[in-house]
Amino acid sequence: MTDKKPPQFYRQRFLLALLSVFGKKLTKTDFQKYLFLYQKEYQQENQTYFFVPYKYGPFSFQSYADLRRLEEIGFIQRSEILELKDDYDYTNYLKENDQTVLAQFYHDYKNLKGNDLIRYVYIRYPYYASKSLIADKILGNVSSVVKNQDETSCLFSLGYEGITIDQYLDKILFHNIKMVVDVRKNPVSMKYGFSGKTLKNSLQELNIEYCHLPELGIDSQERQNLSSLEDYRILFDSYEKNTLVAQKKSLSALNNLYCSKKRIALTCFEKDYRFCHRSKITDWLKKEYGIKAWHL
Template structure:
């Protein structure tokens, strides 16, 4: 889209154009395009900025200024890449750029805000929507096959205000899910983050898991052997989920294949709260 614009593109412009490409075109930006969440100036993608920074470091883009704002421009020595885009995506991107390239930042923001009010819910300019607040329950979620933006947007839409990370080793190859990065990103959107590594399953116990029976045996051992030795941590989690809507976070999308479900059952028995996996059930919401 920077190439199509034929000029430096501000961070705000590129973010909003990419959002409109994802939400207002037939291609939706392609099968693995960016996800977006509400941020200071409407829809935003942490992953987009991360990848743009990589392109700057690798010499494909360069940092510059446009209209007094931070911007990106194509590096002079890099050949145009637009021709390598699939035809439908290229046409959609061109239409978005042609439609909005002459609009001011204020006009672009006004259009996006009016058309997509949810994404104003964290805005520092004006809010046309409020973040909901879920009723307390033992919520769980796995981020497998999701981007960090999709995860965080889903949690906000579902009214979650605290993430309880129950991974033993909070590292991930995919951007956004390493503990240090996730801590930083959640803090930017007013989500609390806490980590209980002692409630994860040690790596050595996860070796040679081949069948459903292997997983069942592992989770039985987790429930009957490990959790009884972690009563203080379980009690703290029980307090946290009763205090405000919180979610137990791990990697696996299928809750049946993750230890968080066994932990959730124990926490439910202590609190009397129902268990709900966020990818499988709607949360009961009120407006905060």
């Protein structure tokens, strides 16, 4: 019996259990593929990890951060191989039903590994092979890879409220967005993946540009005590009359970004754009330049 305190989050305990059933060590690539298949096929109604198309197929940035944390607190060691540091059966960390389902998953997929595992995932879920660097090698027929090649000019807007970093990034990729324009005053978030530097790095890993325009943001103190539609109306009226009027240079620069990049997304926190100042930015761009926005 291990004397270590279990990881804080249940999802992290599941990562340890997944390593346990597959012999306590896996390559990073195989681990991501097994995690992906389990989430997609055995946990559809209650996914804890989500994925984006990446260099070797489906990848979860959240799981990568969780694995780093598990290394920090002494459960695993990471290199090209992910390996448990002791012989404890970490499936004991799981609920009884999850233990049963994981055992069935292992039975179904234990003989599929390496390139065969990658090929299986690519064929079954071709969208997730769309950014792969090895699709030609694995499939021999890149026409089976699903890609969004829409280059039509479009202004998007989206918030990250209620979704994970992987769900957020997947929306960006799915709509073939070339640049994310962050219109938060202070790009800081307690939620993993959404602070400015981390978000920028994740986007760059996916060959998507990041631009921060803090001058188009709203000071956090102005957003206190917003409890009614009238409160929001007053806030946004003030924002239009003061901030936007004073930031015509930045708004012109934003229009130039739209013209050059063609597919850009304004981003902030709120899920519902009507409760976010980005709606006022898109209204202004429509009025001044005739640009219509698609709110994701």
